[in-house]
Amino acid sequence: MENACPLCNREYTALNQHLRVSHLVKNIEERGKLVLLASRRLNIRLEACPVQSCDAQKGTRLDRHFKRSHTELSDGAKTQMLDNLKRRLILGTLGPLRASNPSVPMVSTLDLDEAAGLEEEKEVEEEEGEEGECQVTKLKAEVAKLKDEVAKLKNQTSAEDEGSTDIPSGTILCPPFPDHILTLNTLLEEYKELQEGPHPDAKLRNNVQSKLHSIRNVLGWMSKGQSGLAKLKFLNDQKRLKGWVGYLVDCGMARTTSLHYLKNVRQFLVYVKETPPKTSCLGQKDLVMGDRYLKSVIKGWNRHVVQHQMSVKGPKLEHLHTNSSLWKLQGYVAAYLASLYGHRLGLFINMTDLEVSEAVHGDKDDYLLKMTHHKTNEAFGTAKMLLNKEEYGWLLKLIALKTRVWSGRRLHLRGDVNFITLRTAVATFARDKHGEDSVQRKSMARLMCHDTAMADKHYTMDLSVEQARNGRLLFEQSQETTNSRTRPQTERRCRIMLSPLKRHSPCKKPQHQRPRRTEDKVGYIKSRLVSGQRVPGSDLTAYRSYCVAALLIRHKLPKEAVVEFQVHDWLQRTTGTDGTTIRLTSSKAAGHTFTLSQQEDELLECYFCHVRAEATKRLTSEQGRFFVDCGGNPLTNLYADLQRLRKKYLPQVPGAAVDETPSSSETPSTSTGPARYVFRRPANTACIPGKTVGQVFGGLSMSLCSSAPPRKRQCVGAGFTAHRPLYRKWRNVQLLERTSYILSQAMGRQEATQPTEEAVRRALTKEGWVTNTPSVQDVVRGWVAPRDPPTCSRRLIRSISEQSWRGLAVRDFGGEKGKGVVATCPMDKGDVVCDYHGTLISQAEGRLREDSIYRFFFQEFCIDALSRCDCHPEVDTYGRFLNHSRKRPNLKAKRFDLTFPDGPRPVLVFLAMHNIKVGEELLWDYGVTKTSFGGEGKDLAWLDM
């Protein structure tokens, strides 16, 4: 053994340290000799030949002499003899050292032991007489070999004492754990404490010992021949780690045990990574590769282990039905049957074995079960269920197992699904499929006893097998097109419970290898949105991108048409038998018509009510466009949107890609959406979690107004991976900064008055910016009148002046009602919705304009909105389109006296009376009744509605 400790025979790279720490050899000279003894690096060239019969004298280059002269000896024997010679010589120097009585006492007694050994040998020699020298040498070699083996065995025993008991036979031992390294010992001790927790029982202690054993093994393996072990750098050696995994395989260790080893080691590596000791020089990234490697090996081996378990446990499981598995089986069978017929829980509780065994066997190999004991109808007759052969078989098997293991009647359904939900689900599916008042629906309600008023009739009817079969058919039809998962899942579970082997089906691909389709992902996002759960921003964007892609690719709309798609067009869609038809009306997209399937309609409706509504909640510049970005601005760059979608959802066929131009090759294969993509985790895009762009810029310490955009190197340094996105963000922020800076320069000290265009232009020229410069108009528009007098509301004034009301769209209801206004984003009670905009005239003047139905009288004033106002000649203001409701108004008008730049004037503002949902029509009470309207007695019915 190379570098094996001469005292304990274990191998150490830092032997000197080991001798000092473990064997307390404090005498430096002694330690030096022991290290020399281990390394055998002693010059023996000039020594006499150790072969007794040889007459070669000292000084004859022993090495050459040995090579040339002693051909009778094998190479092994020669090495052994030279080793022994070295050993004898070194031990010979220990005697004089001991005799000198050193101030630091000696610890080792090797020289004394050796002397005693020689005595014994002499005696043996004397006894044996004249046996040949070679024989003696051979025996010596044998003795040394045996000693080595004993040391090895000792090593093994001590390791076993410390650690696991499950080392498989035939295991090749790992190099010993370097227990002289204090850091490693402390680390393991800490890890042990953590694993054991505050109150470890004997079993846990045993388990932890087992874990530590595998960790010690791997540490021994990894640290072999390395120096500076306290720095833990040796843990970063991937090659060795792989070697260790290979070693586990080579030494014939069972896969399950090896897997156990790997998991323990991986857990430990994660622990070291997260809480490295002080002396550690490992970086955070250093262990990642090793961890990944182990993870992949574990994943690969898991499959084998499952197969192994299948082969071993599968046959056993067939007969091994525990109490809990029976509870579950009964639960699943009952849930399955309930999802078929929607019967009440009580029916399943009271169902008896006799009823099952007495089921009527139909001519189509089905079985009609008649249940007598249930809540409502004991007096009237039995409830029915028609089961096919397999389903009936489950019940029989359940009875057979039940009698063996367990007897009881209660069911075991866990989680959210209960009988009420199942029953409701069945009833709802039936209603959706067959229609509210259809004959089928009523017949099903009878069968499932959904309406107790019908129950009496139903039970007295005493259905035949044929009638029950027809009934069941209706149930199954009602569930065909639904996306309910309840029944198939319970059905699957019933099968799984009855055939344990299927539970570990090896052909099933692991989760990470199964492709996730975009449809699944989008469906998932949709379900979360509809149920009001939180959805991350990136998912909202992906959802929008998917909708855009649906129109671009599936409906082959040109880009401009999608960009110009208006909320108004969406609200005006018509629904027919072949789907929902949308006609685009905006100038660039006029003439485009497309028809959406029901699913697509739902997809876009969900986008409109949730994604768009959320985005437009904050900003007001949506311009009535249907597709807006997450900031509420009209979506213009569809290419970027598709790029984003492409990034997130790779094409399923390698090499294929989504192009912004629709092409026939990208036509989707299903009718549910656009081309199929596989979901992929987004790459590290240009954003730093938890940091705003401003914070990042702060990190780059730049003066935004005057500085150039950050260079790519700086972006990367700040944590961004891509250059362009940061560049764009940077420029947007800079533009805002510049706008407000120029505004402040142009206004000077007169904050109360709007700066003139001339002043803004001067300030801009002074700065001399070449690119990313705000326009004069933008700067002027950025000015907001200060709050003086205090009744002024800056925002309100701005909204009225610019008519920039958010979340509103005009919809044509047709007929007498004509146009109206609907909410396109949710509004809260008290929100300002819009103003009644028009020409402010006096009450008297208003009365003269009798031909106008757009007059709003309040106090001494009247606002006439018959024609477009002078201040907004190009805008159809919302207020004038608001319709009337006396019974269900959701807006109320309120007068405000505001000070506009051109002077004070009263305005009428509509406030939300309660929370308003997306798509709801906005109505206010005109304050007139059927008889009072206009005093003309027109008898208008809608006035009282």
Ligand SMILES: C[S@@+](CC[C@H](N)C(=O)[O-])C[C@H]1O[C@@H](n2cnc3c(N)ncnc32)[C@H](O)[C@@H]1O
């Ligand atoms: C201020 S305008 C409202 C906008 C109008 N719907 C349009 O298309 O221009 C008032 C007129 O709308 C119609 N209107 C308002 N509320 C209505 C309602 N609930 N049902 C039917 N028509 C209504 C009446 O013709 C009324 O004279």
